[in-house]
Amino acid sequence: MLDSLKHFARESWLLVVASVLCGLLLAATNAALGPRIEVNKALKLTSLAGGxxxxxQAFVPLSSPVEVKGLDGKTESAVVFxxxxxxxxxxxxFKVVxxxxxxxIELVVAADASFSKLVGYDVVSSSETPGFxxxxxxxxYRNQFTGAPVGQLSLVGLGAAKEQDIDSTIxxxxxxxxxxxxxxxxxxxxLPQLKDQLQQKGLIGHGNNP
Incomplete structure (x- = not known):
């Protein structure tokens, strides 16, 4: 019995050491690759924005933070160019999730100069089901958003869209x-939150003019 306990203790100790080493290795890997991953994401975002x-000619990040409420209700800083x-x-x-x-689903979205209509969007990252x-x-699908009013979109099934709502119906x-x-x-x-923040900062007007 004593030998069994010693063997168990020795094996458990090795398992603990291995777990700690793996954790440290993962942390070091994330620390090393994290900045590079973020740079690659930023490059992809601006590349998609160009499309x-x-x-x-240029996409200039705003110097002051743009605070919005996420879907989970928590305050977060939005990425806006x-x-x-x-x-x-x-x-x-800007990027929305x-x-x-x-x-x-991470999206890069573009709005016009007055922030009244969508220009379009593209997908930065997604793990949605292939084919669906x-x-x-x-x-x-993406083309439906071009020219749509900011913050007034509605989703309908195939064949349910009405002609008078075509701009706002997806x-x-x-x-x-x-x-x-x-x-x-x-x-x-x-989008309505971002528009409100840009208006408060004096970057766009409160009407339809930038």
């Missing part, structure tokens, strides 16, 4: 209601 606002061409504001680019079917939810990346992806809802919900949740 949404091709007239922009001012898109400019010849020192003129041509639009706004939705709660998808498989995991979080990942169709949020496809042009036929037709859901067949078989992927959760993913479709995640995109629309993220837009409606974050």
């Amino acid at each position: 949404l606002l091709p007239s922009a 001012k898109a400019t061409a010849d020192d003129t504001v041509v639009g706004w680019v 939705g709660s998808g079917f498989a995991d979080k 939810g990942d169709q949020i990346k496809d042009a036929y 037709v859901a992806i067949s078989g992927a209601t959760i993913s479709s809802t995640a995109v629309v919900q993220a837009m409606n949740h974050y």
Whole structure:
């Protein structure tokens, strides 16, 4: 019995040491790769932004923080860029996060200079189901958002859209209601807050003019 206890203690000690070493290794790896991952994300975001606002010559991050409430109710700092061409504001680019079917959906969204209409969006990262939810990346779905009013989107099933609501109505992806809802919900949740923050900072007007 004593030998068994000694063996168990020795094996347990080795397991504890191995667990600690693995934890330290993972922490060191995350510390080393974390900044690089964030840089790559920022580069991807601005690259996608260029596709949404091709007239922009530069994407300038705002110097002061833009605080918004996340979907979980917690305050977070939004990533917002001012898109400019010849020192003129041509639009706004920002990142929003939705709660998808498989995991979080990170989107880069562009609005016009007055922040009254959407220019479009693209997907920064997503783990949605191939062939279903990942169709949020496809042009036929994304194009519905172009020209839509900020913060006034509604999601309907195929064939339910009314002609007078075509600008604000988004037709859901067949078989992927959760993913479709995640995109629309993220837009409606974050965009009015961002617009309000930009107005408070004097970066856009309170009407339809920048």
